[in-house]
Amino acid sequence: MAKLNVNIGKLELKNPVMTASGTFGYGLEFADLVPLDEIGGIIVKGTTLKPRQGNDYPRMAETAQGMLNCVGLQNKGVDYFCEHIYPEIKDIDTQMIVNVSGSSPEDYAECATRVNALENIRAIELNISCPNVKDGGMAFGVTCEGAASVVKAVRKAYDKTLIVKLSPNVTSITDIAKAVEAEGADSVSLINTLMGTSIDIEKRKFNLSIGTGGLSGPCVKPVALRMVYQVSKAVSIPVVGLGGISTAEDAIEFLMAGATAIEIGTANFLDPAVTKKVKDGINLWLDNHGIKDIHEIIGVL
Amino acid sequence: MKQKHLLDLTVKCVERINEKYILIKLTDNAPLPDMAPGQFVEIRVDGSKTTFLRRPISIHYVDYEKNELWLLIALVGDGTRALAKLKEGDILNVLLPLGNGFTVAPACEEETQKDYSVLLVGGGVGVAPLLYAGEVIKKNGGTPMFLLGARSKSDLLELDNFRAIGEVFITTEDGSEGEKGFVTNHSVWNTHNFCQISVCGPKPMMVAVAKLAREKSVYCEVSLENKMACGVGACLCCVEDTQKGNVCVCKDGPVFSIDKLKW
Numbered sequence: 001m002a003k004l005n006v007n008i009g010k011l012e013l014k015n016p017v018m019t020a021s022g023t024f025g026y027g028l029e030f031a032d033l034v035p036l037d038e039i040g041g042i043i044v045k046g047t048t049l050k051p052r053q054g055n056d057y058p059r060m061a062e063t064a065q066g067m068l069n070c071v072g073l074q075n076k077g078v079d080y081f082c083e084h085i086y087p088e089i090k091d092i093d094t095q096m097i098v099n100v101s102g103s104s105p106e107d108y109a110e111c112a113t114r115v116n117a118l119e120n121i122r123a124i125e126l127n128i129s130c131p132n133v134k135d136g137g138m139a140f141g142v143t144c145e146g147a148a149s150v151v152k153a154v155r156k157a158y159d160k161t162l163i164v165k166l167s168p169n170v171t172s173i174t175d176i177a178k179a180v181e182a183e184g185a186d187s188v189s190l191i192n193t194l195m196g197t198s199i200d201i202e203k204r205k206f207n208l209s210i211g212t213g214g215l216s217g218p219c220v221k222p223v224a225l226r227m228v229y230q231v232s233k234a235v236s237i238p239v240v241g242l243g244g245i246s247t248a249e250d251a252i253e254f255l256m257a258g259a260t261a262i263e264i265g266t267a268n269f270l271d272p273a274v275t276k277k278v279k280d281g282i283n284l285w286l287d288n289h290g291i292k293d294i295h296e297i298i299g300v301l
Numbered sequence: 302m303k304q305k306h307l308l309d310l311t312v313k314c315v316e317r318i319n320e321k322y323i324l325i326k327l328t329d330n331a332p333l334p335d336m337a338p339g340q341f342v343e344i345r346v347d348g349s350k351t352t353f354l355r356r357p358i359s360i361h362y363v364d365y366e367k368n369e370l371w372l373l374i375a376l377v378g379d380g381t382r383a384l385a386k387l388k389e390g391d392i393l394n395v396l397l398p399l400g401n402g403f404t405v406a407p408a409c410e411e412e413t414q415k416d417y418s419v420l421l422v423g424g425g426v427g428v429a430p431l432l433y434a435g436e437v438i439k440k441n442g443g444t445p446m447f448l449l450g451a452r453s454k455s456d457l458l459e460l461d462n463f464r465a466i467g468e469v470f471i472t473t474e475d476g477s478e479g480e481k482g483f484v485t486n487h488s489v490w491n492t493h494n495f496c497q498i499s500v501c502g503p504k505p506m507m508v509a510v511a512k513l514a515r516e517k518s519v520y521c522e523v524s525l526e527n528k529m530a531c532g533v534g535a536c537l538c539c540v541e542d543t544q545k546g547n548v549c550v551c552k553d554g555p556v557f558s559i560d561k562l563k564w
Contacts, residue, residue, distance in 0.1 A: 022535075022536065022537070023531070023535060023536060024535055025531075025534060025535035029531075029533040029534050029535045030533065032304050032305040032306070033305055033306075033307050033396075045535075045537075053546050053547050054540070054547055057527060057539075057540050057541065057542070058527075058528055059537070059539075059540065060529070060530055060536070060538035060539075061528075062352075063353070064351070064353070065353060066353065067353060067354060067530060069530075069536065069538055071536070071537045071538060074537050074540070074547055217353065266530075268531065269354060269355065269530045269531045269536060270345065270353075270355065271345075272307055272396065273307055
């Protein structure tokens with residue numbers, strides 16, 4: 001049994017395997033199917049200051065080795081989360097992390113302030129990269145100035161571990177990463193989904209209600225891995241890698257590319273117990289290679 | 302809510318009903334988990350390159366004595382065609398049971414069980430979840446009746462199994478069996494009274510039956526089949542716009558009282 005625990009800022013993870021926001025609900029939905037306490041961290045659904053209905057149906061289209069979604073941050077708002085959901089999840093024996101989104105730096109900061117008051121939430125992931133909402137989301141994540149403005153506002157309001165989730169839909173993801181690091185982010189996670197679309201040729205219509213959506217799944221892995229490698233070389237804060245991870249081998253690639261921890265997203269839909277399998281698989285691989293501590297493989301490239 | 306399981310079930314047989322439909326019977330060494338009529342399963346399809354996500358399939362029937370789960374499947378794409386190639390002894394990875402099922406007992410105590418008559422309306426492969434629903438209603442002392450609609454005689458499935466549970470009324474669009482027309486045209490609506498109508502089929506059919514049920518002031522519920530990914534209420538892809546806003550068909554449905562919907 002190798003040592004699997006890693007730190008993201010002040011946040012201690014028992015192992016580097018987390019779940020990506022929007023793919024694992026609040027954890028409770030999967031409680032029958034996978035032991036939640038064996039997961040390093042659970043990043044819950046994107047939460048905003050006010051409730052959001054999200055986009056119209058249809059919100060999902062299957063693609064080759066992946067899927068597009070345009071859910072659009074449907075959630076009941078941060079106050080509902082604090083009052084009704086937090087009490088249900090606060091004693092789950094893993095790091096529960098809230099993904100925070102907004103439509104202005106003030107929105108983000110206010111939402112983060114309310115989450116800051118929750119004792120058992122020791123980190124937030126700031127979503128400046130949602131491709132499916134017009135007002136905010138990716139609008140902030142595609143320029144250095146926009147990204148910096150949100151992080152600056154949230155950093156003042158939030159004193160625990162601040163992870164910033166980056167969009168791959170940019171010219172230079174390393175420049176954005178450096179901009180959020182400069183404003184005091186403790187970590188960056190990448191990648192959010194890649195913008196794409198798909199068309200129903202019989203109906204001559206887009207398959208998604210708003211035309212475009214975010215692509216995820218194994219098909220995005222090579223792009224994600226390249227970006228994780230580049231960003232981990234460009235910043236000195238820990239990088240959380242995600243994008244198409246569905247096996248322990250995938251996860252180890254991301255760790256070697258420079259990620260300190262990883263998130264599993266779409267693969268949860270195919271195998272609700274995939275997180276435990278990846279965690280166990282990493283452990284087995286380390287044992288088989290005589291490696292005692294996971295840090296020995298992080299960023300070896 | 303019933304406990305969810307991720308199981309490797311064994312294929313007992315795949316019956317080819319006709320060129321468009323198959324019936325898969327699955328079993329397991331351990332007793333199958335408790336499942337309610339109207340709930341569904343999500344199957345991982347391994348033999349199809351173009352099928353990435355699991356496929357949601359209604360529970361057609363559960364035979365607890367033989368420890369069998371039956372799935373009635375329309376062959377519509379690569380995924381379902383791959384399922385048709387399964388052989389006895391093959392393993393199918395199944396997530397089950399998911400969602401909320403049909404009402405199978407009287408809503409209020411005043412209705413004696415004898416008076417609990419339910420019309421189960423199905424169209425095409427939408428008849429699938431009604432067999433198990435009918436059986437449980439009958440077990441609960443109620444009287445299930447089936448109104449099954451299809452394009453043509455060859456699209457009518459498992460009639461003998463339905464007839465073993467309750468009276469069966471049929472409509473076909475071409476008149477090749479039963480009364481000609483849509484399910485809403487059938488004479489049973491004029492000759493019988495029901496205290497509940499449960500529907501599964503194409504959306505236009507469900508909308509038409511819901512309208513009829515409203516006119517007759519009879520409680521009506523429908524089973525939706527929005528495109529979904531996770532099946533457990535996590536991804537929020539399969540939402541239906543309801544009186545309470547967007548809710549997940551996989552978790553809050555697939556069966557909804559029509560009063561909760563906007564149609």
